Amino acid sequence: MFKQVSILTVLLLLMTFSSSSFANQCKTDQIKLQVLGSGGPELDDGRNSSGYLIWYQNKARVLIDAGAGSSVEYGRSGAKFEDLQGILLTHLHVDHSADLAAFIKGSYFTSRSTNLLLYGPAANDLMPSTSDYLQRLMGDKGAFAYLKDYVNKRHDSDYKVVATDVPLVIGQTFDYSLGNNIKAKATFVHHGPVAAVAWRVELAGCSIVFSGDMNNQFDVLSAFANGADILVANNAVPDNASGAAINLHMTPSTIAKIAKKAQIKQLVLSHFMKRTLAVQKETKSIISQKYPGPIYLATDGMVVSL
Numbered sequence: 001m002f003k004q005v006s007i008l009t010v011l012l013l014l015m016t017f018s019s020s021s022f023a024n025q026c027k028t029d030q031i032k033l034q035v036l037g038s039g040g041p042e043l044d045d046g047r048n049s050s051g052y053l054i055w056y057q058n059k060a061r062v063l064i065d066a067g068a069g070s071s072v073e074y075g076r077s078g079a080k081f082e083d084l085q086g087i088l089l090t091h092l093h094v095d096h097s098a099d100l101a102a103f104i105k106g107s108y109f110t111s112r113s114t115n116l117l118l119y120g121p122a123a124n125d126l127m128p129s130t131s132d133y134l135q136r137l138m139g140d141k142g143a144f145a146y147l148k149d150y151v152n153k154r155h156d157s158d159y160k161v162v163a164t165d166v167p168l169v170i171g172q173t174f175d176y177s178l179g180n181n182i183k184a185k186a187t188f189v190h191h192g193p194v195a196a197v198a199w200r201v202e203l204a205g206c207s208i209v210f211s212g213d214m215n216n217q218f219d220v221l222s223a224f225a226n227g228a229d230i231l232v233a234n235n236a237v238p239d240n241a242s243g244a245a246i247n248l249h250m251t252p253s254t255i256a257k258i259a260k261k262a263q264i265k266q267l268v269l270s271h272f273m274k275r276t277l278a279v280q281k282e283t284k285s286i287i288s289q290k291y292p293g294p295i296y297l298a299t300d301g302m303v304v305s306l
C-alpha cells in the first residue's frame, strides 16, 4: 500500500512539475517582434521614429509606441488594425506618440468594431497624462475634434479608444490585461523631466521588455526585465555622453549591466540617433564584454524571432 501511494505521489508530482514547466515555456513559434521604427526624433537619419509590434499566432496584437512613420511601417508589415488589442506608450515625446492620430484616423477605413486599449504614463509637471493627450488630440475641443467619436463614443458603429494612465511610482509595477491571455506590465523610469514608463509584455510563456527612453537612474530595469526573452534597449547616446544627454538616456555600459544582471536571452538595440549610428560596432563590443547573449541592431521592418 505504502509503495503504491508513494509511486502515485511521485507520478502526480512529476505530472504537476512537467505541466507547469511546459506552461511557462515560451512558445517561440507563435510570437514575433517586429521593429516599426528604429530611429529617434532626427529628420535626416533615414529611419522611422519609435514603434514596435508584437505578433501572436500571425496576428498583430500589441503596438508599443507610435512615433512618426510607425503607422506607415505597420501597413507595410501586413498587420491589420482590427487585430490590435492594445497600444502601449512609453512616454509622450513626439518621436514616440505623434502617429497615434494617424493610426486612429486610418482605422476609419478598416472594419474595427471592438474597443482599443491605450496605456501610457500619468501626468507630471511637464507632460500631460495619456488620457489627457488623447482628449487634447481628439476630444470635443481637441485639434482633431472631427475624430471625437473615437474618444467619446456616440454611435454604436464606432469603437472607442479607452485610455489608462500608469501611475508614476518608483519601484512599483502595474499589471494590465489586454485580453487573450496577454499581460502588459509597466514601471516608472527616469527620462529626465519627462513622465516615462518601461513595458513588459507577457504572452504564450514569452516576455518582451521595452526600456523606452530612460537613463536607469531609478535602477529598476534589471529587476523589471528579469529573465526576459527579448530586451529592446534604447541606444540614443554613446558611452562618452555627458550633460543633458545622460540625464535622459542610458549609456551602452548601463545597457550591458542591465542585460547581464537580468539574464536577458536576446538584446535588441534600437532608437538610434546619428551619434550612436556612427559607433554601432564599438557599442556592440562594449556591451558584449559584460553581456554574453546575442545582440541585434534594429532596423525598420526587422523581424526578431524568439
Ligand SMILES: [Zn+2]
Pocket: 040, 041, 050, 093, 095, 096, 213, 271
Ligand atoms: Zn525618444
